[in-house]
Amino acid sequence: MDAFFAAVEQASKPSLRGKPVVVGGLGPRGVVSTASYEARRFGVHSAMPTAQARRLAPNAAYLGARFGLYRAVSDVVMELLHGLSPLVEPLSLDEAFVDLEAGQALEGTQGGAEGAREVGERLRRDIATATGLTGSVGLAGSKMLAKIASEQAKPDGLVLIPVGTERGMLAPLSVRTLPGVGPATAEVLRRAGIGTVGEIAEAGEDELLRLLGRAHGISVHAMAHGVDDRPVVAERDAKSVSVEDTYDVDLTDRTRVRLEVERLAGRCVTRLRAAGRSGRTVVIKVRSYDFSTLTRSETLRGPTDDAGVVREAALRLLDGVDTTAGVRLLGVGVSGLADFTQEDLFAQAQAAQGRAAAHETGTEPGADGPGPGQPGPDAGERPGAGQAAGEAAAVEEPGAAVPADRRWIPGRDVRHAVHGRGWVQGSGVGKVTVRFEEPDSAPGRVRTFSVDDPQLESAEPVMLGAGVAGPATDQSPAPAIRPKSRSAGGGASPPTGTSSP
DNA sequence: TCTGGGGTCCTAGGACCC
DNA sequence: TCTGGGGTCCTAGGACCC
Numbered sequence: 001m002d003a004f005f006a007a008v009e010q011a012s013k014p015s016l017r018g019k020p021v022v023v024g025g026l027g028p029r030g031v032v033s034t035a036s037y038e039a040r041r042f043g044v045h046s047a048m049p050t051a052q053a054r055r056l057a058p059n060a061a062y063l064g065a066r067f068g069l070y071r072a073v074s075d076v077v078m079e080l081l082h083g084l085s086p087l088v089e090p091l092s093l094d095e096a097f098v099d100l101e102a103g104q105a106l107e108g109t110q111g112g113a114e115g116a117r118e119v120g121e122r123l124r125r126d127i128a129t130a131t132g133l134t135g136s137v138g139l140a141g142s143k144m145l146a147k148i149a150s151e152q153a154k155p156d157g158l159v160l161i162p163v164g165t166e167r168g169m170l171a172p173l174s175v176r177t178l179p180g181v182g183p184a185t186a187e188v189l190r191r192a193g194i195g196t197v198g199e200i201a202e203a204g205e206d207e208l209l210r211l212l213g214r215a216h217g218i219s220v221h222a223m224a225h226g227v228d229d230r231p232v233v234a235e236r237d238a239k240s241v242s243v244e245d246t247y248d249v250d251l252t253d254r255t256r257v258r259l260e261v262e263r264l265a266g267r268c269v270t271r272l273r274a275a276g277r278s279g280r281t282v283v284i285k286v287r288s289y290d291f292s293t294l295t296r297s298e299t300l301r302g303p304t305d306d307a308g309v310v311r312e313a314a315l316r317l318l319d320g321v322d323t324t325a326g327v328r329l330l331g332v333g334v335s336g337l338a339d340f341t342q343e344d345l346f347a348q349a350q351a352a353q354g355r356a357a358a359h360e361t362g363t364e365p366g367a368d369g370p371g372p373g374q375p376g377p378d379a380g381e382r383p384g385a386g387q388a389a390g391e392a393a394a395v396e397e398p399g400a401a402v403p404a405d406r407r408w409i410p411g412r413d414v415r416h417a418v419h420g421r422g423w424v425q426g427s428g429v430g431k432v433t434v435r436f437e438e439p440d441s442a443p444g445r446v447r448t449f450s451v452d453d454p455q456l457e458s459a460e461p462v463m464l465g466a467g468v469a470g471p472a473t474d475q476s477p478a479p480a481i482r483p484k485s486r487s488a489g490g491g492a493s494p495p496t497g498t499s500s501p
Numbered sequence: 502t503c504t505g506g507g508g509t510c511c512t513a514g515g516a517c518c519c
Numbered sequence: 520t521c522t523g524g525g526g527t528c529c530t531a532g533g534a535c536c537c
Contacts, residue, residue: 024505031505033537046537051502092508092537180510182535215511216534239509246505281529291504297530329505509536516529 001077001127001135002155004094006036008073009063009411011132011464013423015435015443020060024050026410029246029328033065037155061425063411069461070094073131076465080126084119087232095150097143099232113139113162120158131464141166142228144179151177166226171198178223185212185220200224238275242283242333243267250289250326257323257330258315264332265311272334278305278341279334282313286321287329296320297335302342310334405458408432408451413462417455419447421462427451438462 001007005023010016020039024032030050042057050062074093081088081096085103090096100106100119109115120137127135134156138149145161148170153159161169175181175189175197188211194200200208201224209217222228243264251257261284272279283297296317304310314332408414408427414434415421422436425446432451437444439462449456 027505028502029505031503033505047505049503049505052504054502095537180535184534213512240507242507244506283530293532295531299529331506333507507537509534511534512532514530516527518526518528519524 001074001094001133003034003036003040004133005034005065005070006039007133008066008070008464009061010036012069012439012462013061013435014437014439014441016061020044020057022050022053022057022060022062023065023411024053024062026050026062026064028248035060061410064409066411066413066461067093069463072461072463073133076130077127077135080123080130084123087234089232089234089236097146097232102232113160117158117160120160124156124158133464142226143230143232144223144228145226147179148173148177167201170224170226171196171201173197175200178220180216180219180223185216188212197224237337238277239337240333240335241268241272241275241277241279241337242285242331243271244285244329244331244333246287246329247327250328251330252324252326254323257327258318260330261314261318261332262311264330265314266307268332268334269305269307269310272337273305277337277339278303280304280336280338281334282310282317283331283333283335284314284317284321285329285331285333286318286323286327288323289326289328291328293329294321299336300342302345303336303338304341304343306341306343406451413459415457415459416447416449421459432456439464 006021009021009023010019018038019036020042021036022032022039022044023034024030028051032044032046032048032050032053034046035044035053039053039057039060042060044053044057044060053060054062070093077094078088078090078096081098084105085098085100087099087102088096089098100116105119106115109118116139120139124135124137127133136150136154136156137158138146138151138153138161139158140146140149140161141163145166149159149161170177173196174186175195176186178197178200181189189195189200192203192207192211194203200220203221205217205221208221211217212220245260245264247260251260280303281297281299283295285293285295287293298313298317300309300313310332408424410424410426412424413421414424416434416436419434419436421438422434422444425433425435427433430451431448432453433446433448434456435444435446
């Protein structure tokens with residue numbers, strides 16, 4: 001999808017169409033998530049500090065992200081991709097690989113490159129019809145080449161790399177074009193006199209291994225020759241869950257730092273449990289005032305999804321870290337994920353012991369208590385979960401008395417008792433300005449209210465196309481749904497398509 | 502007004518085991 | 520008795536991606 005977050009905002013907000021729009025963090029330490037093409041003309045781009053973007057494009061609209069809406073629009077697009085093939089590999093909300101050979105989309109076309117092109121163009125039309133947004137399509141014989149093609153195609157285009165032309169197409173491109181070659185790798189290559197993909201191909205595998213190490217050297221060498229046999233893999237399971245916060249002002253008070261780590265641990269476990277997972281390794285992350293970053297981790301005896309267990313582990317890890325000079329970021333994560341917990345294992349062991357004892361005394365096996373695999377009285381609610389000390393402690397956020405739905409973040413949906421639907425354009429000094437318009441309305445006008453005006457309330461986003469965007473709001477993101485069945489994953493990969501951001 | 506948040510993969514050293 | 524070799528797990532850091 002092209003400039004996805006910004007494009008969704010422009011589609012939602014008629015007054016912003018054709019105007020520079022920047023979506024991202026709006027605080028003093030925020031960065032740009034997505035800039036509309038109009039904003040890019042001012043030099044604004046992803047990952048740039050928002051403060052810098054404001055200097056470059058002071059008249060752009062600066063909006064907080066509405067992930068619930070983006071996810072809902074993404075689901076619509078991903079459904080269209082599943083109509084082409086069962087093998088769809090999402091890379092993010094706005095990008096996915098599709099293995100066309102694994103599906104039926106090419107049947108009934110004239111086959112070959114022209115058949116693939118037909119499928120790609122039809123997909124682009126279907127995306128536009130369903131969402132009103134533009135997407136770009138890259139078609140090629142491997143994931144790497146399809147991705148490069150989609151980069152070249154955007155915005156609102158399609159590029160096909162014909163079989164046999166790969167090496168010639170790649171040769172003059174910068175090494176940075178290859179996925180996996182970032183600033184550090186590019187610098188290593190530059191010092192070795194290598195600036196283009198063609199020069200990598202000439203260098204030879206031995207030299208690349210020496211420069212880049214084993215795994216990276218092999219893959220960069222292969223990709224420079226246009227070789228990439230990675231299969232499209234649908235629905236991979238997450239391997240870690242983490243949350244982190246950067247604070248507007250560095251934290252120095254140790255009590256506050258501990259409190260924040262506890263809150264992050266709670267949020268992390270909430271997401272872990274929503275995904276139906278548990279984890280064995282707890283990790284904390286501390287970024288200091290000078291941007292230096294360290295992590296500390298601890299592996300438990302078994303996987304847990306208990307907030308108290310994760311919180312205590314995180315605090316133990318924090319005990320070994322000096323934060324007196326000030327921290328700008330704290331994070332808590334869980335890895336080593338599993339679908340069961342230490343408590344489950346304990347319950348199973350107990351049940352097994354019970355059966356053994358029952359067997360010895362001649363009682364019917366399974367007479368008391370559920371065996372493994374059978375739902376117990378606590379099905380759906382794990383034993384011990386939520387019982388840990390402090391789970392419900394509901395700590396006060398220091399110095400913040402404003403509830404989440406009364407924080408008027410620019411871009412957020414609101415409803416006014418008299419004026420109807422609109423969105424927050426800005427707020428400050430006790431006032432909030434709202435522009436009253438909806439996706440299908442004409443550009444609306446702006447009105448100003450007191451921030452505590454009882455007639456003003458936050459509202460659900462409006463889905464593009466029609467209707468309200470379901471339960472997915474920005475306060476409570478839709479929980480991740482775990483795939484129940486896994487696709488056979490893999491096999492022949494080409495030809496592959498990708499739609500790009 | 503300098504640098505988000507959520508991930509993945511790789512490397513390297515040490516502990517530990519056989 | 521001065522000293523092997525392979526494998527796995529854990530920890531920490533770093534590059535990279537969207």
